[in-house]
Amino acid sequence: MTPHAAPPSTPSIPMPRYRHLLDSLRHAFPAPVSDAVHDGYMAFSVLRALDQVDALKTQAPLLGSPRAPDFVAAQQARVTEQGATLEAVLPRLVSCLEGMPIWSHPAAQVNVTAPPSIAGVVGVLLPSIYNPNLCSEESGLGFSEAEARVAAMIADLVGYDPAHASGLFTFGGAGTLLYGVKLALEKVCPGAMQSGLQGDAVVLASDHSHFACASVAGWLGIGQDNVLRAVTHADNSVDVAALEHLAEEAIAAKRRIAAIVATMGTTDAFGIDDLHAIHALRDRLVQRRNLDYRPHLHADSVIGWAWRMFGGYDFNANPLEFRARTLRALAAAWNRIQHLSLADSLGVDFHKTGFAPYISSLFLVRDREDFTRLLRTRDMAPYLFHHGHYHPGAYSLETSRSATGPMAALANLLMLGKEGFRVLLGHAVEMAEILREHIGGRPELSVLNERNVGPVTLFRAYPAEVDTFTVKDREMRDPAYRPRLLLHNEMNRRIFDRVQFDALHGRGVALGFTDNYRVSDYGEPVNAIKSYVLSPHADESRMTTVVEQVLIARAKVEEAMRDQLAQPAT
Ligand SMILES: *Cc1c(COP(=O)(O)O)cnc(C)c1O
Secondary structure (H helix, E strand, C coil): CCCHCCCCCCCCCCCCHHHHHHHHHHHHCCCCCHHHHHHHHHHHHHHHHHHHCCCCCCCCCEEECCCCCCHHCCCCCCCCEEECCCCHHHHHHHHHHCECCCCCCEEECCCCCCCCCCCHHHHEEEEEEHHHCCCCHHHHHHHHHHHHHHHHHHHHCCCCCCCEEEEEEECHHHHHHHHHHHHHHHHHHCHHHHCCCCCEEEEEEECCCCHHHHHHHCCCCCCHHHHEEECCCCCCCHHHHHHHHHHHHHHCCCCCEEEEEECCCCCCCCCCHHHHHHHHHHHHHHHHHCCCCCCCEEECCCCCHHHHHHHHCCCCCCCCCCHHHHHHHHHHHHHCCHHHHHCCCEEEHHHCCCCCCCCCCEEEEHHHHHHHHHHHCCCHHHHHCCCCCCCHHHCCCCCCCCCCHHHHHHHHHHHHHHHHHHHHHHHHHHHHHHHHHHHCCCCEEEEECCCCCCCCEEEEEEECCHHHHHHHHHHCCCCCHHHHHCCCHHHHHHHHHHHHHHHHHCCCEECCCEEEEEECCCCEEEEEHHHEECCCCCHHHHHHHHHHHHHHHHHHHHHHHHHCCCCCCC
């Protein structure tokens, strides 16, 4: 029928086809205004997804069954002509969780991956529905306040003056390093933001600092080669004398030290740099060498920050009744972490030791004026910190910034308080101490990071005839021992593979592994099996399981490697 042939009495123009489709699509969005029925549908859709996830749970520390990712299939994916209903999409989303480790499972001790709390998950959900952009307060409002609140809470916690400090959330711990080193660069090479980097800048860090230091130097145009890495002590903290030597050399070569990065909790072994000594070193350098700038001191505290929660804890009275070993470890970590306020800026990962979902990372500066160095246009300065004005978008690298990070952090800070954090971290350390005791009782096993004070234990298994009291020293120092070291590396790698396989099939605990605990004096990496406890569900029985399963795997691997291991030691 042509339009002009329509009878004049037609009550309305027929609805275009797209409007029918739109009607059904509208159901796929949350109702913009109060609609209890539709809210029920939305909540129920979330529940349906969770219910389908529940069906994937077994006793093993992973969802569904173990599987390898299939990227060949993934590359066949295309956008289809027609979509699907929400109901049809849910199971396809849930299938992405197949084979996923359950980090909160007491049998998951793989890495520093936080088990997120319920409050943290809700903290991510709410901004996901209402989509604030933290670029400015107009869009962010209460979410922007949340960011400012968390920044104030953490500023106070680390010993900054919240009235002068300022912080913003960014894309991970690497992002916090990027901000820290960028600020540093602007202080030492002013105008780099505007005119590009002139001159020769270096960054000082330890050889156990995170590789993000190098990434950041590369991305900022400093160059990865210009990250100078000082050697570390056996506890993985930087050798400050070596750091000073590097600094002196750099200055003598007329290079400018942009940043000194102190690692406050290394990723694998929880080594904590002596920030107090590094701070003194920085000031000494400025005086002695008459520097016309002050190298910026950034604390990479993305892991260690949480130990600030022990500030004010009465270690003598020990009201939470931690065991003596745990107490000693917590106090030792606190001793190093207490100096955090000496850093000019620092990073906090709530998605690591803050029990928040990925990503929740706060970059904090002691002096908010520092941010003016990062302004996109200088004339924005007057607007920045006036009462009622909050425009991190004027100096943040990102334009769109999600509120999920600050909201997840806020959720946990409110829910846990200092006491909750002390309980969770204290428990993790207590479990690690128990594991170390058990390992110490076995002549075939040996803890590598013995002086460690955190929740991570690195250890190795050795063949029967090896004296585990002296072997570690030989491995580290004796070049003639290289062939044995390589054998022991292989042995531990194979033990780990077995334990891993069993754990993924529901037998025992899933552990982690590091290919490079430390490099020996003669340049060979020493690997290690790793237990990183963060789950509140971890318990003592799991820690004994770790030792048992490693011993069983060790016996099998020793058997399989018998011929190789029979070679004389040197
Ligand atoms: C994890 C980690 C980083 C990087 O943080 P992301 O959140 O993974 O980007 C940097 N430094 C240290 C010490 C870390 O452990």
